[in-house]
Amino acid sequence: MGFFCPIPIIKTNARIRGMQEGETLEVISDDRVILVDLPNWCRGTGHEYLGYLEDEREIHLFVKKRGRKASPSQGKERESLK
Amino acid sequence: MKTSEGIKALGLISGGLDSTLAAKVLMEQGIEVHGLNFSTGFCSNDQRRALGRAGEEPHRLRNEALRAGADLGIEVEIVPVEKDYFGIVVNPKFGHGAHMNPCIDCRIFMLKKAKDRMDQVGGHFLFTGEVLGQRPMSQHLAALQTIEKEAGLEGLLLRPLSAHHLPETIPEKKGWVDRARLLAIAGRSRRGQLALAQTFQIAEFPQPSGGCCSLTDDTFSRRLRDVLDHQVPFEPGTQDPVLLKVGRHFRVSHQVKLVVGRDETENQFLERLRRGRWCFEVPDAGSPLVLVQGEPDDELRKLIAAIAARYSSRRSERLVEVQASKDERSEMIRVAPAADTFLEQCRI
Numbered sequence: 001m002g003f004f005c006p007i008p009i010i011k012t013n014a015r016i017r018g019m020q021e022g023e024t025l026e027v028i029s030d031d032r033v034i035l036v037d038l039p040n041w042c043r044g045t046g047h048e049y050l051g052y053l054e055d056e057r058e059i060h061l062f063v064k065k066r067g068r069k070a071s072p073s074q075g076k077e078r079e080s081l082k
Numbered sequence: 083m084k085t086s087e088g089i090k091a092l093g094l095i096s097g098g099l100d101s102t103l104a105a106k107v108l109m110e111q112g113i114e115v116h117g118l119n120f121s122t123g124f125c126s127n128d129q130r131r132a133l134g135r136a137g138e139e140p141h142r143l144r145n146e147a148l149r150a151g152a153d154l155g156i157e158v159e160i161v162p163v164e165k166d167y168f169g170i171v172v173n174p175k176f177g178h179g180a181h182m183n184p185c186i187d188c189r190i191f192m193l194k195k196a197k198d199r200m201d202q203v204g205g206h207f208l209f210t211g212e213v214l215g216q217r218p219m220s221q222h223l224a225a226l227q228t229i230e231k232e233a234g235l236e237g238l239l240l241r242p243l244s245a246h247h248l249p250e251t252i253p254e255k256k257g258w259v260d261r262a263r264l265l266a267i268a269g270r271s272r273r274g275q276l277a278l279a280q281t282f283q284i285a286e287f288p289q290p291s292g293g294c295c296s297l298t299d300d301t302f303s304r305r306l307r308d309v310l311d312h313q314v315p316f317e318p319g320t321q322d323p324v325l326l327k328v329g330r331h332f333r334v335s336h337q338v339k340l341v342v343g344r345d346e347t348e349n350q351f352l353e354r355l356r357r358g359r360w361c362f363e364v365p366d367a368g369s370p371l372v373l374v375q376g377e378p379d380d381e382l383r384k385l386i387a388a389i390a391a392r393y394s395s396r397r398s399e400r401l402v403e404v405q406a407s408k409d410e411r412s413e414m415i416r417v418a419p420a421a422d423t424f425l426e427q428c429r430i
């Protein structure tokens with residue numbers, strides 16, 4: 001929270017490196033552009049973008065760690081989980 | 083014989099068309115590509131995001147390097163280098179460009195960092211989207227060679243878009259990359275790149291004139307120079323560079339400068355930085371928030387109050403009451419709004 005590009009992505013990358021394949025990471029942010037950047041990051045890295053939930057103050061985004069590269073279009077069309 | 087299997091190249095990816103094409107050219111040859119993007123703290127896009135202007139379309143503020151990585155289907159690793167990078171901004175070996183942009187040192191710096199990363203991840207060579215003759219300061223032949231040599235990368239740095247104008251590199255000599263399938267683009271025209279983009283069906287890329295680097299901006303550079311000349315505390319990677327983008331700036335003494343918010347978004351941004359600092363505003367009026375850096379004495383506080391009054395909705399009144407506060411301390415100052423001629427003298 002309170003961080004702006006590119007810090008949330010750097011932190012996400014660092015955190016996901018220490019996780020096991022198949023585990024899910026919740027990213028909490030108040031920067032709306034993360035809704036564009038995180039799916040893009042997932043498309044590049046092959047991790048699976050699961051979508052997001054939003055309340056008045058925060059956005060909660062979910063990423064499943066994948067060990068293998070997925071197709072470039074993966075994650076592109078995901079929408080809000082609500 | 084071409085033996086690209088198992089060969090990994092690391093490239094500087096900005097998200098612009100040139101670096102995207104350079105990556106694509108190598109990927110087409112079966113090279114595994116890993117993108118690097120260095121966060122210097124001087125990307126104006128990032129600064130706009132930190133300012134948080136309401137109604138900005140998220141797609142316009144997206145990180146273009148990540149978008150390019152997504153479209154290419156490659157990882158673009160964002161590497162924070164703000165603190166180290168500031169050293170070359172302050173004191174570049176090869177000097178500044180037209181403003182505070184140390185382009186040659188900047189390229190060397192990034193390539194050295196990229197080389198370290200290449201060694202860590204077992205990469206074979208580096209590449210960039212540089213085009214010979216495209217930029218006057220950093221992309222003429224001598225500059226490209228200097229950059230390569232200073233970065234300790236002789237022979238290991240491939241510029242796929244201009245390769246035919248440059249000496250053969252190790253990846254070409256070893257057959258990892260087929261030189262015949264590299265390009266001979268040079269100069270400032272974008273025609274070659276646009277044609278290649280069409281071939282590769284790359285439709286999305288930011289316009290090159292956009293310029294994400296604040297160090298090439300006249301006003302930003304003037305304010306940064308002022309910070310250095312007056313030894314204002316400045317920490318890269320924090321809100322300090324963003325503050326140089328916000329509001330009107332005035333220096334009223336060697337130790338004291340002020341930032342006057344120009345609209346609600348800027349006032350809110352300044353509000354977040356007010357702890358431990360003097361702030362001035364005109365109560366019950368349309369007023370900017372005026373944030374002070376340094377410790378103003380009684381005389382300077384009157385002067386700053388006059389500037390706050392000048393930018394308030396009461397600017398045409400003879401005397402205006404201005405509130406000056408710092409943490410728990412607060413005082414009212416009655417002043418005449420500052421004259422524009424005075425403002426011009428101290429504007430940064």
Ligand code: SF4
Nearest residue numbers: 183184185188295297
């Ligand atoms: S414009 Fe900025 S980012 Fe680009 S090379 Fe020059 S200093 Fe570096």
